[in-house]
Amino acid sequence: MAASARGTRFLRSISALLVLLPLLSLGCTLRQFPQSSLHPQADYASQIQRLLEDLMFWVVVIFVLVEGALVVAVVRFRNRPGLPEPKMTHGHTGLEIGWTIAPAVILAFIAVPTVVTIFKTQSKPPAGALEVKVVGHQWWWEFQYPGLDITTASELHVPIGQPVAISLQTADVIHSFWFPAMGGKRDVIPTHTNAMWFTPEKIGTFPGQCAEFCGVSHANMRMKLMVQSREDFEAWVAAQKRPPVEPDSTSLAGKGKQVFLTAGCVACHTIAGISPGTIGPNLTHVGTRTSLAGALYPNTPEEMAKWIQDPPVRKPGSIMPKLGLAPDQIAAVVAYLQSLK
């Protein structure tokens, strides 16, 4: 048993090396490639990575053997003076049987861990998982926490070490939910509710984006995963559950609230207790987010003003129209939205 375990470990480290070798030579780290699928930060992604290493081992072995045989055949039997006239061989039954069985055996080595991993990664989430409902929209992601009564957009906050059970729905067309550091992608399909789960294992911010072509701004449908310590997450939850900040009516933010209420924003956006719209992202605590417009731009007053000024220019095809607000109105509404911490 011990010997075979050591053998497996040896095989695993060889294959890990084969996967990582070209990447190491690129000096490849998660910092350089933050959206990498080869730097797992969750149990789900790690299971895939282990399977990929197994696959890679066989793929490289086969590649070397077969391409090698091809090169040898071409070089060794290349036409040159004095080479005898070839023998008219037509085939060899033993060889045919051999090279039918050999790939079948290798495939068995691939198939078994494949099926095991399929069932493992598609099992039911463990009890006590954090439930998150993800809704894909053209072109941004909405995150609802049914147990916590929180709705937010583009930035998914989760605590480290707790399984996250995700259910996936769409408001319009097919999208695909993908945080490579957490694991494989899962499509988000009308009339379906898909599910996946993973347990984040490292604190940090990990980018993700829609992986199924979903229209003109598919490339702009991005998101961030914020894996936080338990305390930071609890603090974030507490902040999100507070009612929205009420600005002083004489301040710039106060004027901005009036613009928000009268310029048409309320038709699409929710601010808890103030407006009910659900077409666009919930803005109750938009001031706490680090990015806006589908994690496309940093959430600074300047970027937000540019966004409100002309959304279809900032994100082609944007459903949010150009509202034609005057610059002072934009400044006011930005001040209001930024105050919603």
Place this chain on the structure above:
Amino acid sequence: MATTTAPVGVATGTRTSFAAGVWSWITTVDHKRIGVLYGVTAFLFFLIGGLEALLIRIQLARPENTFVSPDFYNQLFTMHGTTMIFLAVMPLSASFFNFIIPLQIGARDVAFPRLNAFSYWVFLLGGIFLNLSFFLGGAPDTGWFGYSNLTSKQFSPGHGVDFWAIGLQVLGISSLAAAFNFIVTIINLRAPGMKLMRMPVFAWMTLVTAFLIILAFPVITVALVFLLFDRFVGTNFYVPASGADPVLWQHLFWLFGHPEVYILILPAMGIVSEVLPTFSRKPLFGYPVVVYSGIFIGFMGWGVWSHHMFSVGLGPIADSFFALTTMLIAIPTGVKIFNWIATMWGGRVELKTAMLFAVGFIAMFIMGGLSGVMHASPPADLQQTDTYFVVAHIHYVLFGGAIMGIFAGIYYWFPKITGRLLDERLGQIHFWLNIIALNVTFFPMHFVGLLGMPRRVYTYAPGLGFDTMNMISTVGVFAIVIATLVFIVNFLRSVRSGETTGSDPWGGATLEWAIPSPPPAYNFASIPTVHSVHPLWEADASDLIKDVNRVRGPIHMPPSSYWPAVAALGIALLMSGMIFGWWFGIPGLLIMLVGLYSWAFEPCH
């Protein structure tokens, strides 16, 4: 008029007026001329598809580039895929079916020469119709796979999707007519003595491909009819709001789409199976095994479609099933590769350009096959699907594979078609540039995909580490452009002033090398009797060659006809009437009916 005894090659210039020359091409029913039409037209579409790829790569050279608009980018990648599959690789294969199959099986033409002309004209008009969309409000922009419900009227209100769906229907008519024609031709018109297991492998792969076409195209036809009904009549086949499940489209599309992959690759495998023995001076190793592997791949191609859909969430049992069937297909594919290598083993390998491309095909196809095995495993695929990893995979299979195989065929049969050789030096340059360039372009895509770059994105953020590898890929594409230009120069020069050649410049084993280059209109003055899978390598080959070229009296050939072209024009107008209105549709219907009836009652003698 229906009897000719003089050899009339396709490339020999006749001293007629230009108009008469053009008219003779429009009315031709000669499989060789139709093969040339297919080849030239498909190559022009290949260049259009290549131009689209070039624009795509320029846009992706740098992050947040603004070379093309997002909307135009989406049109470009949709039309690149659609063009390369339906207007380049399929008709390039059809070009070889047309020119070579009757010659290889010892026939004077295909079974239905006018239907053959009809197939070509429908293909040409369908291709033009699809590309017109660029100038008429925007090309299709929902991907070559056109996933529902993005293609619905609600989310794609423009005419792009209509052009796509109608264009594919028109092209489907062409493919179906051609496939039936070649099935009947291969089954019925083989020379006496050519049992099925004495057929050249290229003829075998053509037969398997034709069967795949007649079974796969009805599936996409139905899927597209549903889509057109949804868009034009307001039905709800794919409308979720009315309770439809848009995954239906994915099942139908990939039930067509996976056999389509083999429709694209099997002809190239057939070509390579002809080129390797010729330039190794040795028969194909394990001929029956290669043939049965091709048939098995054709069958298995029907049982793997959901491996395109692992991310849909079909459940662990379906995922496991389709993973296992997909892995199973690797076995006959591997067996073919082993037999090709064994064909060279112990042979005398002469690395002419055609052979280089055949060897290059094997080398690149191994790459594509192995990355294919990687995403045959669903958990791994869930990280790889819809990323550049898969873009790398399909281009190793279709550009490194199918297109390299087609180039092998072009260099191999060009002397048969024109009576002249392609320049060998330029050919070698073309090959080496091409294989280096394609690896520079597509190899980095494996990594950029695994490192998280999705496909079908018109731009990407800086700071994700995608910049360098995308720039390398873009540089590679320019090298592919240069390689292709070398080929075009070689082609244009050689077709006019290339070295002339006899009937058999390579010492080939199959019947097409027994007759003059270019072949006479009737191909074989006398139909040969075949006793072997490589008749020209048998001891009595010289007798056979003398025999097939001995004219023994008048030869009946089908007369030319313009009715197939008329019927094709009618169908194209009728279908485009769905977009342009009844003033196109009604005349189109009438022209089609006149064309078909006149064709049906046209005297053949």
